[in-house]
Amino acid sequence: MKKTILITLLYAAAAVIPACKQPSPEQPEQKAEPTAVKELPADVYYPEGFRNWTHVKSMILEEGHPLYESFGGIHHLYANSEAMQGYRNGTFPDGSVIVFDLFHAVRADNAVTEGDRKVVGVMYKNAKAFSETGGWGFGGYKNLLGEKLDIDGKTACYNCHTAQKDKDFVFSSYRE
Numbered sequence: 001m002k003k004t005i006l007i008t009l010l011y012a013a014a015a016v017i018p019a020c021k022q023p024s025p026e027q028p029e030q031k032a033e034p035t036a037v038k039e040l041p042a043d044v045y046y047p048e049g050f051r052n053w054t055h056v057k058s059m060i061l062e063e064g065h066p067l068y069e070s071f072g073g074i075h076h077l078y079a080n081s082e083a084m085q086g087y088r089n090g091t092f093p094d095g096s097v098i099v100f101d102l103f104h105a106v107r108a109d110n111a112v113t114e115g116d117r118k119v120v121g122v123m124y125k126n127a128k129a130f131s132e133t134g135g136w137g138f139g140g141y142k143n144l145l146g147e148k149l150d151i152d153g154k155t156a157c158y159n160c161h162t163a164q165k166d167k168d169f170v171f172s173s174y175r176e
């Protein structure tokens, strides 16, 4: 009888001990992604991390170009994923951000290279917040530290971008 009890206890212990060593099989409950639409900022915000976005195109504006005074140099355009939808289907959804990253152009040894950064120009779509400027907020930053330039987006930017009203105020297009 005693032997039976002992064996039973041993079996019980063998069953319990490994179970104790195992991490709890219960996984922490997976939290579902919030379904509520995130409130978009109402102001043109600094486009943190834009250098990891999609490069849309680059262009050099030389002396003699009508926009040389303001935008002379080398610029690269970057689009976040929302803006890429717009480049692909023509309608830019709220949350779209396009960056105009402008550098001085340095000519030497038959090559044109990037000099110092001149400005980080930004277009940010929030139809409600920027209803007076085609749904886009226009802004500019001095550098990658996000120092904002004092720009009146309507007069300094939008008035020229209205030429592209049929393309949702965007000049550039994306090529594969």
Ligand code: HEC
Pocket (backbone or CB within 6 Å): 057, 058, 059, 067, 077, 098, 099, 100, 121, 122, 123, 138, 139, 140, 151, 153, 156, 157, 158, 160, 161, 169, 170, 171, 172, 173
């Ligand atoms: C006189 C006209 C003009 C003005 C003023 C102007 N832009 Fe543009 N902008 C352009 C043109 C032309 C392009 C296309 C450049 C290219 O294809 O590489 C452009 C492109 C852009 C883009 C990329 C998306 C697009 O439309 O292709 C951004 C972002 C942008 N501009 C921001 C600004 C901001 C911010 C201002 C004001 C500080 C501004 N722009 C003022 C003519 C203008």
